[in-house]
Amino acid sequence: MEHQEAKDLLMPYLMDDLNPQERIAFERALEQSVALQEELTLAEEDLLNALNKGAHSPPLSVKKAISKEIRVNKIKELNATNPTVTRTPWYYKLAAAVALISLAINFLLYQQYLSSVDYAISLENKVSFMADLQNQNQQTVAELSTINQILSSAEARRIVLKGLDPSPDAEALVIWDTVSKSTFLADVQLPEPPSGLQYQLWALKDGKPISAGVFDWSGSFSLTEMNITAQADAFAVSLEKAGGSESPQGDIYLLGEVKSS
Amino acid sequence: MKSNPTYSDISQLIAKIKAEEHEAFEHLYSKYSNALYNMSLSIVKDEGLAADVLQETMVKVWKGIDRFEQSKGGFFTWMLNICRNLSIDKIRGKHEKRSKKNTSIEDWIKTEKQGSQLSFDAIGLESLINQLPKEQSEPLRLNYMYGYTHAELASYYGVPLGTIKTRIRTGMSHLRKLLKT
Structure with a gap:
């Protein structure tokens, strides 16, 4: 892209009016041309000055709110990445370890108890299911026997x-x-x-x-x-x-x- | 005499923002907050909304600094576009609450005129745009400040797409000259 052609696209670039092809071409020209970079910097500064000529200033509370939000976000990020580290006396650690081991043993025993209960329930269900099946079979056999008698009857x-x-x-x-x-x-x-x-x-x-x-x-x-x-x-x-x-x-x-x- | 920031100045500022230095925030706010606030105010015509936009813009810039590629453009251009897009979102949201239908370009022109007459005189960039011929200033304002595309404007004015593009680009070219004065 020629320098003049790129210069013509400077304001549309600044005002976000370029289509994707124009944008790619302009940004390529910008990377390669220090003169164009300086032109853009000047145009930005002129626009900044024009906007600063307004009589209005933002309320003071906005600055505090932004500062607070940025700090809050930073604290959140820090908490997420670096959990708080504090020194703990050895006897606390020992007590915690004993408590953890005790909890782990209790947990294992409880799991075994649950497994036993589950197994008993499962057996009971199976026995019940087999009994139902046997009843159904007996009923079917009786019905078939009756039907067979009818079908083989001389009448x-x-x-x-x-x-x-x-x-x-x-x-x-x-x-x-x-x-x-x-x-x-x-x-x-x-x-x-x-x-x-x-x-x-x-x-x-x-x-x-x-x-x-x-x-x-x-x-x-x-x-x-x-x-x-x-x-x-x-x-x-x-x-x-x-x-x-x-x-x-x-x-x-x-x-x-x-x-x- | 203007104090033009060089590329290395901006690089230093960006590096400090990335390092989350408080000094960088002070510099960022003192240098750009008025301009961004006035940019938003000229679009949303409401001080409360403009303050919200400024806050959202600054937080986005601070948290999204890694997304800015200095080799691909100016830092202020990047911030200004964030601010402008957030402002357009605000007014579109406000109008959508009032009416389920899309607000017509005619409505925007009326609203814009009422806003200017009732509460806010044209300031800064807007006053410069007003100095352009109407056939350039109106589509330029509708495009830049209210986010209407070239195609939407060509349809509204009943002219070819190329004509609208030429009017807007010519307006921008004149605007550049006005900015220099």
């Missing part, structure tokens, strides 16, 4: 439900014990219902539908116990609003006739 009827128009490939199996009246739905293959709708099983007797309850679509093989069915000539599945309907309102997806034994 159990297997009704294959076939897909109708909305889903011709759909199918499911109803297992109905004509003695205990228990009804199970198995191997359901139906499309996933739209949100807010649910499939519902119906027992049909003399053409009249009786609800055997709604069931959740799982998309895989499952065995679901439905409501007890007293009498049925056929079973059907329709798509209803969530929670079910009193009588079939939606499309019938599955239908299967109970064959006489």
Whole structure:
């Protein structure tokens, strides 16, 4: 940058009006030119004098406030970097050491006590969990045993439900014990219902539908116990609003006739 | 005859500030406090705010002295820019409290005129800026004292960006001559 060009940027530099490129170029020129440094110093001094021509002086309290703030900051910094060092008699040190060792031993003993308590609580929780698990297993085994008895009973009827128009490939199996009246739905293959709708099983007797309850679509093989069915000539599945309907309102997806034994 | 500080004088002052010598604080305050206070006063038009700005400026200079690079410019320029930016922040904060909308350039011109007429006569640098032609003094004042960018001013006056830049730079060039007299 030529000297004159740099000189032209002197006031904009002083008044913080340079863009980043101009600033870099000017500062480079300033580093290299003593004459420019002197020009800047003169301009600064002229500006300082112009500003000092004002009739106003800052309140005296400002100087005290600045001095106090600077000192306070310095004290804070000193406290942060150099903690206070004072001479302590040897017996105080010894007493402090004994107290520290005692504290450390107590702390270790307390930790061991806490560990023992934790271990006992942990064991107790595990025993409780195993007992719950055993109860659940016993319950499941009993339920499965009942289901097995029903399924293997000579009175159990297997009704294959076939897909109708909305889903011709759909199918499911109803297992109905004509003695205990228990009804199970198995191997359901139906499309996933739209949100807010649910499939519902119906027992049909003399053409009249009786609800055997709604069931959740799982998309895989499952065995679901439905409501007890007293009498049925056929079973059907329709798509209803969530929670079910009193009588079939939606499309019938599955239908299967109970064959006489 | 003016006593121009040389680069070595400033270096000594900076070294003493870094060493946190009380003498350096006395020198700093006695030499620059009036100028910085008047600079701030010409922007904020409020003695209490100007005093706050002076205090914040001095503390920033003292604590941030390591950030000043003497090879890249003048010490007073650095202090003045800190003071000016803090002053602009103060008045913008004050106006934002009054209104959620950004204060328009027109509002600044009105406020500035009212401030000058009611409480403070143009002093120091401001009186020199007032001697410039209006087409230079007004954008220069809005840019330097109220922090409006060249682009904002070009949009306000409805002139090309280059025109605003030229007016401000020409104003600064004239100001330099006025400062010498």
